[in-house]
Amino acid sequence: MDFGDSPAEADFRSRLRSWLPANNPGLPTSSTDDDYWAGMASWHQSLFDAGFFGMSWPTAFGGHGLPSVYESIVDDELAASGAPPRPSLGYLVQGILEHGSDAIQARFLPGIVNGRERWCQGFSEPDAGSDLASLRTRADRDGDEYVLAGHKVWTSYSDDADWCLTLARTDHDVAKHRGISAFAVPMAQPGIERRPLPMINGITKEFGEVIFDGARVSADNMIGEPGEGWRLAMTVVSHEREPGELGFVARYRKLVGQLTEKVRVEPERYRVEERRDLAWAIVEAEMLRRHVSRRLSDRLGGISHGPEGSVDKLLMTQVEQAVGHAALSVGGTGHGGGDQTWTKVYLYSRAQSVMGGTSQIQRNLVAQRILELPT
Amino acid sequence: MDVRLSAEQQALGDSVARVIDDLGPRTVQQLDDPERARRLDAAISAAGWRELRSALDDGSPLASGVEVSIVAEELGRGLADAPLLGPTLAAELRRLADAPAATSVETVALAPDLSKIAWVESGVAGPDSVAIDAQGAESALALAPASTSVSGGLQLVTVPLRRVEERIDLTQWTGAPAAGSVPRPVVEQGRVLDAEALDRWTALGLTVTSADLVGVMDGAVQLACAYARERRQYGVPVGSFQAVQHLLADAFVAMEGSRSLTLYAAWAVDALGSADALTAAATAKAYSSRAARSVCETVIQVHGGIGNTWECIAHVYLRRALASTEVLGGVGPSLARVLSGVQLSDGTWRDDGLR
Numbered sequence: 067m068d069f070g071d072s073p074a075e076a077d078f079r080s081r082l083r084s085w086l087p088a089n090n091p092g093l094p095t096s097s098t099d100d101d102y103w104a105g106m107a108s109w110h111q112s113l114f115d116a117g118f119f120g121m122s123w124p125t126a127f128g129g130h131g132l133p134s135v136y137e138s139i140v141d142d143e144l145a146a147s148g149a150p151p152r153p154s155l156g157y158l159v160q161g162i163l164e165h166g167s168d169a170i171q172a173r174f175l176p177g178i179v180n181g182r183e184r185w186c187q188g189f190s191e192p193d194a195g196s197d198l199a200s201l202r203t204r205a206d207r208d209g210d211e212y213v214l215a216g217h218k219v220w221t222s223y224s225d226d227a228d229w230c231l232t233l234a235r236t237d238h239d240v241a242k243h244r245g246i247s248a249f250a251v252p253m254a255q256p257g258i259e260r261r262p263l264p265m266i267n268g269i270t271k272e273f274g275e276v277i278f279d280g281a282r283v284s285a286d287n288m289i290g291e292p293g294e295g296w297r298l299a300m301t302v303v304s305h306e307r308e309p310g311e312l313g314f315v316a317r318y319r320k321l322v323g324q325l326t327e328k329v330r331v332e333p334e335r336y337r338v339e340e341r342r343d344l345a346w347a348i349v350e351a352e353m354l355r356r357h358v359s360r361r362l363s364d365r366l367g368g369i370s371h372g373p374e375g376s377v378d379k380l381l382m383t384q385v386e387q388a389v390g391h392a393a394l395s396v397g398g399t400g401h402g403g404g405d406q407t408w409t410k411v412y413l414y415s416r417a418q419s420v421m422g423g424t425s426q427i428q429r430n431l432v433a434q435r436i437l438e439l440p441t
Numbered sequence: 442m443d444v445r446l447s448a449e450q451q452a453l454g455d456s457v458a459r460v461i462d463d464l465g466p467r468t469v470q471q472l473d474d475p476e477r478a479r480r481l482d483a484a485i486s487a488a489g490w491r492e493l494r495s496a497l498d499d500g501s502p503l504a505s506g507v508e509v510s511i512v513a514e515e516l517g518r519g520l521a522d523a524p525l526l527g528p529t530l531a532a533e534l535r536r537l538a539d540a541p542a543a544t545s546v547e548t549v550a551l552a553p554d555l556s557k558i559a560w561v562e563s564g565v566a567g568p569d570s571v572a573i574d575a576q577g578a579e580s581a582l583a584l585a586p587a588s589t590s591v592s593g594g595l596q597l598v599t600v601p602l603r604r605v606e607e608r609i610d611l612t613q614w615t616g617a618p619a620a621g622s623v624p625r626p627v628v629e630q631g632r633v634l635d636a637e638a639l640d641r642w643t644a645l646g647l648t649v650t651s652a653d654l655v656g657v658m659d660g661a662v663q664l665a666c667a668y669a670r671e672r673r674q675y676g677v678p679v680g681s682f683q684a685v686q687h688l689l690a691d692a693f694v695a696m697e698g699s700r701s702l703t704l705y706a707a708w709a710v711d712a713l714g715s716a717d718a719l720t721a722a723a724t725a726k727a728y729s730s731r732a733a734r735s736v737c738e739t740v741i742q743v744h745g746g747i748g749n750t751w752e753c754i755a756h757v758y759l760r761r762a763l764a765s766t767e768v769l770g771g772v773g774p775s776l777a778r779v780l781s782g783v784q785l786s787d788g789t790w791r792d793d794g795l796r
Contacts, residue, residue: 067443067444067445067446067447067450067507067704067708068442068443068444068708068712069442069444069705069708069709069712070442070712071442072442075442135442135443138442139442326783326785329785330783330784330785333785341780341785341786342776344780344785345727345776345777345779345780346727346776348724348779348780348783349702349724349727349728349776349779350728352702352724353698353701353702353724353728356701356702356704356705357697357698357701357702359442359444359701359705360444360700360701360704362442363442363443363444363445364445366443366445367445377693377694377697380690380691380694381694381697381698384694384698426687428690429686429687429690429691430683430686430687430690432690432693432694433680433686433687433689433690434686436693437662437666437686437689437690437693438666438670439666439669439670439678439680439681439685439686439689440670440677440678440680440681441681
């Protein structure tokens with residue numbers, strides 16, 4: 067039982083630590099400004115080119131084939147240096163690794179890992195949120211292609227994406243979970259309309275809507291077998307619930323570090339309630355850091371992903387929202403003029419209890435699959 | 442980094458679990474069975490689990506904070522009504538002071554607000570000092586100004602005890618200095634305890650009480666889940682209602698977060714410098730204290746009317762959680778120490794209002 071670095075880990079940490087100061091792109095605070103998302107693509111490529119991205123992914127696709135614990139070292143150092151967090155792409159990679167053919171993996175994984183091809187995820191629809199299996203987007207076979215028709219929403223990064231991991235119904239005669247297939251759909255084509263969907267904090271680059279109206283995708287771009295889309299979706303969302311996969315620890319610790327510095331500079335400005343909110347944010351962010359270490363260590367022994375991902379998602383949500391409250395408390399609202407960054411951090415934090423499966427769905431899963439309560 | 446427990450550490454946890462599952466109190470009535478409690482005490486004593494922090498020849502402890510936490514969590518889960526925390530903290534003080542091991546059962550005395558070790562002035566132990574986890578202990582360790590010339594140094598003294606009859610935690614007794622008793626130095630020539638040594642000792646105390654809280658939460662959640670599967674209303678188990686499921690899911694999640702922080706604190710006790718070890722322990726204690734009260738309240742709620750009766754063991758978990766929380770500081774003092782760790786507080790909390 068050792069939270070410390072092995073010699074190889076310490077060497078990696080020190081290389082990353084000395085690389086960061088000259089390479090930190092100094093982007094605005096995460097998810098508070100469109101310039102943040104505009105700068106993330108080159109940050110991704112820069113991390114990749116320097117050998118600090120995809121630490122635990124297969125070398126065949128540009129990863130480093132190292133234990134997942136290296137991802138937590140990356141998160142530690144990014145946060146400590148004030149650099150942006152790493153791009154959250156692990157769930158896409160894991161979904162394609164688990165369900166894609168060799169040809170699909172070879173075609174798509176290198177571009178995802180090296181950041182040269184950008185992806186969005188077309189799962190949710192206006193009438194299919196928590197009840198994802200009721201999605202209505204259809205993919206109808208036409209020769210060697212499928213033709214898509216439907217409406218996707220809350221599609222993160224769709225405006226800039228080259229590809230969309232799309233769930234669509236290919237069989238209307240079977241149970242709703244079994245008639246769904248997954249495709250890698252090229253976004254630059256007629257028949258796809260992209261609409262920005264501004265979030266409650268005003269940023270327009272994160273959410274989007276995608277309208278498929280006669281868009282075409284090669285049958286070769288199906289990921290998995292026909293009807294395997296639901297299982298792929300479950301793989302993706304289970305990884306999307308894991309803070310270790312998302313790299314969010316770095317984001318939280320960076321925000322907490324900035325808030326701590328504000329109080330340190332002008333301690334007399336802050337009342338006990340505000341310092342209390344900051345203290346809880348420090349505690350919560352630290353909790354997630356150690357919790358991720360626990361989970362990533364379990365994976366050294368090959369423990370697979372199960373319902374505990376829902377525990378992690380609920381913990382991560384608690385952290386994000388405690389950080390949001392500290393942002394409001396210590397950062398201030400900017401009401402009546404002044405910097406609104408911290409209000410935007412707070413407003414953005416409300417999405418965490420919805421995205422990737424609502425907290426209510428996660429509690430159902432914990433109660434039924436871990437606590438074995440009756441249904 | 443690999444924070445999985447070693448095979449030996451897992452085996453230790455398993456053996457403590459076997460003892461407590463066999464001999465721990467399962468019902469409120471069993472708390473009044475002296476023969477069972479005596480056998481539990483004897484089993485813990487025979488296993489040597491109270492001596493894990495006693496010194497080896499080189500002054501290092503027999504076992505790390507991780508092993509102590511493993512034992513504490515299991516004993517908390519099973520509501521062990523036999524001491525662990527008190528003798529462990531006493532052994533750690535003796536180790537840090539380079540003093541010989543105790544010859545009889547011994548605990549530690551804390552200041553009346555339980556925030557730190559008791560302080561003996563002018564040769565008299567404050568009558569309000571609280572000897573924690575004092576069952577079977579004839580004496581407790583406290584601190585006094587060092588008789589040597591080292592300025593500001595502290596030395597260990599031993600204080601004879603009497604039992605305090607009132608208690609909130611039905612699984613542990615406290616003690617107080619015996620009337621008219623005179624504290625005596627533990628050794629003539631020991632190592633003088635400095636602030637760094639006391640920080641490390643406090644880190645161990647906060648960590649072990651956090652581990653106890655994690656265990657208490659674990660046992661309490663298991664109790665409530667078992668009840669929710671059996672208790673029927675409207676013709677179905679109450680555990681099938683989403684409102685009840687969500688309460689218990691939140692309780693489980695709060696316990697898991699506490700466990701992760703406590704695991705780190707347990708490692709930090711011996712692996713990090715005293716300031717970082719203390720911050721790690723305070724972080725765990727703040728989180729576990731908040732979680733434990735909420736979790737135990739949920740467990741009582743899930744039991745409904747039965748949960749509010751003396752005979753339902755749910756309140757025994759809550760009582761133990763309240764007691765373990767207070768030892769060396771719960772939410773407020775721990776948050777003050779967390780802020781102190783980032784240089785935003787001097788670590789005192791009395792007038793701070795943090796909670």
